[in-house]
Amino acid sequence: MSTAVTPVNASAAIQFYWSADDVNNQYYLYTHFDEVEKLAANETRAFNINVNGGLMYGPVIPVYQKAITIISKTPFTGASIYQVSLSKTENSTLPPILNAIEIYKVKDFSQSETQQDEVDSIINIKNVYGVTRNWQGDPCAPVNYVWEGLKCSVDGNNISRITSLDLSSSGLIGQIASSISKLTMLQY
Numbered sequence: 001m002s003t004a005v006t007p008v009n010a011s012a013a014i015q016f017y018w019s020a021d022d023v024n025n026q027y028y029l030y031t032h033f034d035e036v037e038k039l040a041a042n043e044t045r046a047f048n049i050n051v052n053g054g055l056m057y058g059p060v061i062p063v064y065q066k067a068i069t070i071i072s073k074t075p076f077t078g079a080s081i082y083q084v085s086l087s088k089t090e091n092s093t094l095p096p097i098l099n100a101i102e103i104y105k106v107k108d109f110s111q112s113e114t115q116q117d118e119v120d121s122i123i124n125i126k127n128v129y130g131v132t133r134n135w136q137g138d139p140c141a142p143v144n145y146v147w148e149g150l151k152c153s154v155d156g157n158n159i160s161r162i163t164s165l166d167l168s169s170s171g172l173i174g175q176i177a178s179s180i181s182k183l184t185m186l187q188y
Contacts, residue, residue, distance in 0.1 A: 026075035
């Protein structure tokens with residue numbers, strides 16, 4: 001984080017906004033700060049973060065070459081537009097800065113997680129064979145992101161289970177890993 005934005009007018013705020021698809025959506029805001037200038041003894045930089053006119057955090061006082069992240073503690077919800085403003089405090093001699101922002105929309109994954117024994121087994125298989133597929137997160141959830149080479153279904157207890165494992169074209173050699181025996185719902 002070696003660069004930052006500041007307002008064109010030193011007395012102005014940094015402002016940005018995002019639009020919600022639905023007023024019921026929930027969002028978390030992550031703001032990143034790192035003072036990129038060595039301030040003179042008579043200079044100070046302090047500012048508040050406001051969202052839709054309410055104080056989210058403040059004052060922020062960035063430290064030279066030390067990154068800090070300010071995260072909204074509770075999700076923002078109930079608005080169609082979220083206006084963020086970084087405004088300098090009364091005793092600040094310098095305008096606010098902003099190095100980076102992230103806005104996360106909360107997603108409800110109503111599908112249950114994959115049974116933990118099966119997750120452990122498939123991770124072990126990946127490690128033993130050195131499978132180079134981009135297997136990250138939950139193997140079976142969400143449905144649109146099931147790991148390549150796997151098929152899953154939900155059992156009677158509403159738990160996702162691995163029902164098919166296709167490692168063809170993975171260049172495997174050696175013995176069959178014992179972890180495969182823990183994938184008890186595999187169908188063939």
